[in-house]
Amino acid sequence: MKNKTLFIIIFLLFFPLFLRAEEVTLSLDEAISVALRDNCEVLLSAEELKKAKEKIAEAYGPLWPSLDFNGGYTRLHGLSEKDIATTTTQTTFKQIIYQGGKTINTIKYSKFGLEAAQAVLDKTKLETVLNVKKAYYTLLLSTEFSNLNKHILDNTKEHLMFLKARYKEGQASQSDILNIEKSLKSVEQAYETSLNQVESAQVLLKNLLYLDDKVRPKPSIQLHYEPEEVAYDEAFLSAMKNRPEIRQLEAKANAAKSAIEIAKADGRPTILASWEYFSRSNSGVIASGGTVTGASSTTSSKGWNDYSTLGFVFSWPVFDGWVTKAKVEQAIVDLKQAQLLKEQTARDIAAELKNAYLSLKNAIAQIRTAESEIALYQDNLSVVKKQKTSGITSSLDLDDAELKYRISSFNKKQAAFDYIVAKATFDKAMGG
Template sequence: MSLLGCIAKGNHIPLSLPLLSFCISVSLCLCGGFFSTVKAAEVRTLTLDQALEIAAARNRDILKAREFYKQVQGKYMEERSAALPQITLTGQLSRQQNDSQKILTGGFIPTRQDTGGAELGISQVVYSWGKVGAAIRAADIGFRTADERLRMARQGTYRDVSTAFYDILLARELHAISRQNLEQKSRHLDEAQRKYTAGVATDYDILAAEVSVQNARPDLIRTGNQLRSTKDRLRFILALEEDVDVVGALELTPAGLPSYEESLAIARKHRPELEELRRRKEIAGELVTIANADDKPRLDIKGGYGWRRLAAGDARGDGQDWNVGLYLSFPFFDGLKTRGKVAQAESELHALEIDEAKQADAISLEIRDALNHVREAQEIVTALTGTVEQAERLLIMAEKGYELGVKIRLEVDDAELNLNQAKGNLALARRDYLAALVNLNWTTGVLGEGNVPASSP
């Protein structure tokens, strides 16, 4: 009897060992696939503060900035080594054979010599025309440059995370509006069918309601895809593998804004881009000193202590070997190579001064734009306050009038359109206001330093 026949008749199924193993394997595979699906469906829900905390620990731009700090630390150790004693240990063991000495000495001098020895040498810079000191100072300034670069990466990441967070909240609001619109039009279709059954509506009313329902579906699909895209963007910024969602609302309390002059003063003091350029200018000044010292006198002290052994024929000898000396080097003419390096270093310094002025001008413009965007969003939020409630009342009145036969279908559609536009515009204005505040804090260089606006849970 076949396996299916046994199952159909409820009989006991005789299972051989290979068949039993196959069934167990299939069951395990199915269970594994089920649990994998459950695991893949896990979603991590975050508040804004939690998202910022994760970004500080996992964002790749921040991690790269931290690696740059390690590079600067290595550079500082490299430059500092020039001011420390250089200690070396050398050893040698050699054999020399020269048969030509037989002709000159008549065999009195052995033609083979064995030599060996070891020496511990030390050298120390005494004076380098400021070159070593300038290199150490430049490397030390590099630490502060790395700090500013880390601040730059952190603030840029906080801005991106906050904006992505608010984008998710906006996409969720728009998706909810689209879903409510579809549900509303579906109710209108049900009402038209009820009236048609009662004999107070025509085929035109049903067809118009069906078309409205179908026209509402693409917007629901579009906003749903937008919601998924914004979540994926936040997940990318946070460098997370699992799916993410957020908890919060686009709620805000408009507050007073600083003046342009106050914001500009804060930015000039705190913007990491300006601070980094100032540090790079200091480094460039030290590089001029380093380049200028290449054709200047240099004084070093060198010494060594060791042991030597010499064997020539039957004669052998060994003993201590030491030396110490003060060495002066003065490359007073190098074909104007040093002058060329100095000219390059000075030009780099002047270029950084120009970059600093250019960056300051760009920041002043960014501050004006940021303040204007905050004011614009704030004014739109104020203008739309109460509009949603009014649009909802108009829709209720239009639907009631349509049921009583004193309103036409077009008036109901207009009321629905006005309500959806009011809800969408208000949600967009709130998102723009929150994002504009984040951008203003980033523009002034204080984002992530106790001035990050948070949404209300």
């Protein structure tokens, strides 16, 4: 019994440590690094990039000669007195000399595919970084909001206790108590909602970082911002140059041009050189007339069956039922689609950048307003503290003044959050 009691005491002492062990404190840079390392979408895009590199290696293949070897073994049984085993080999060496420009344009096409895959990876990384920043600061702000609601809840409870004391002395009515009890219920609900928001933000961040379900990420920084002046015109030029979507569509357009030449190559001549060596040998005996005989009056089967050829092959498809023409037209349509999509994407990026720029300006204006409110309530708090020291005001009045100051401070943090998110969105719209 004593051992059991001792175990329970030790467990209760160390159980909070186990809970704290589940919390992982992360800086923003650490969270971004984890996301870029473990995020599934980033990993998938990275694999597509590797695949595109191998496509280039594949495209270079026709520039190299091909070497094939075929061999066979046949054993003839029952036709003659002795079994005859025949061995044949064929070695073929081919080199493409001209293919209508298909090989070189296939290489170009594959290289443009690599550029497009790199742009997709860059786009995925930019989006991942932005999403991590939003989730990270959302968790930070929701935690601040839950702390504020906890102070509001405590303040409301103190008001209720104060009002009940006045009610006992006949200085407050039952309606006053009912009203503040109703307010208390609303505050409790708001506090519970804010706690749920913290949990929801943690789930979102864990999902982006691919953390274990038992892990609870905790931001290690405070809401901090450094306002920067941005020039929209310069940002627009940067976006048109650096946005991965633009680079991706430029690569696709160039690839479509190469695809047109690849399709045209099907209607052009092909020239290749080849060298082949053939050999055939028999383990039995063959008469001079070529018929299989016994062991007498025979000649060797080897000699005339060993030979080689060297030549050139010229091929030109004169008519293929307009298949090549149809392929060329399809490639031209792909090029037009890529060009139209690039124009539409450029307009979308311009609109995205403009909205981010306006959000950034609004956030800066909100910060200035919040700073003026903080100055007001900070001065009010200083006055109330002096009055409390002089005995003019009560502790509850001081608590009210502190709560107003906390609310104004949170409003500034909210404005800082809006600025940070707007700045991150603006940076992403510029291309990082």
